[in-house]
Amino acid sequence: MKISLEEVTRSNYEAVCDLDVAPEQEQYVACNMWSLVESHYNQGHTCKAICLEGKPVGFFMWVQETAQKVSIWRFMVDKQYQNQGFGRVALKLAIEQIRKIPHLECIEICYNPANPVAKDFYSSFGFQEVGMDEDGDDMLACIWL
Template sequence: MALERRRVEKDHLRALFRLKVAEDQKGLVAPNEITLAQAAYEAGSHVWGLWEGDTAVGLMAMIHPHEAGGMEEGEDPDAAYIWRLMIGAEYQGKGHGRAALDLAIGQGRDWGLPRIALSVVQADNSAIAMYEAAGFRRTGKIIEDEIVLSRDL
C-alpha cells in the first residue's frame, strides 16, 4: 500500500465528499466538506487528499504554527498541528491511518519544526491507541474538550 497526499483539486471534491466515517465514529472528526470549507478561513492550514492510486481514502489537514493567525491557550507554538485526519470507513484497518501519520511527520520535518501535535476526542472508539503506537504521548493538556498528544520530530 502506497499512500500519497495530494493537494485538493476541484476534480477531487466528489471523491473526497463521498468518504464517510463509520456510524459510531461520527462526532470524532468533521466531515470532509466541513474541513475544506473551514480551511479557507483557517490561517496556516494545508489540506491534502489521501490517495491510494486512483482511489481517495481520506483527508488530512495540518496547520503550520508560524503561519497561523493566533494560538489557542495550551497550543504549542513550535509544533506542526494535525488539525484533521479522516480515513473513510471502508479503508480503515488497512494501515492508511498510520501511513497518513508518517506523511504528517514528514511534513512537520519539512517545515523544520521540532514537534508535531494533535488533539483527540476522548471516546472508546477514538484513534488514541493508533496515535500512541506511532509515538505520540499525552501532554496532559485539554483543548476544547479534546486530549492533546504530541511527539518530537
C-alpha cells in the same frame, strides 16, 4: 497498493467531500466539506487527500499554529478503507512531510479520550499525551522534534 498524500484540487474535492466514517465514528470526526471551507478562509491550513493509487480514500488537515508547532486537526479514512493499514501509512507520510517544516519543535494531535483506538494508535507513532485541551474536551498529544 500505493498510498500517497495529494493536494485537494478541483478534480478531487468532491470525492474528498463524499468520504465518510462509520456511524459510530461520526462523533469523533469533523465533516471534510467543513474542513475544506475552514482551510480556504484561514491561513496556515494544509489539506491533503489520502489516496489509494490516485483515488481519495481519506483526508488530512494540519495547521501551522506557530513557527514551532503544527497541529493535525483532521484525519480520517473512509469506512470502506478502514482496517487495511492505509491510515497508518498515511499518518507516517504526513509526519514525514510536516517534519520538513523549518524550526518545528512539536507536532500536535488531539483526540477524544473516549475514542477507544486513538491513544494506542497515536502513541505507536511517538505521540505523548500532554493533557486535556483548554476546553477540557480533547486529549492533546505531541511528537517532540
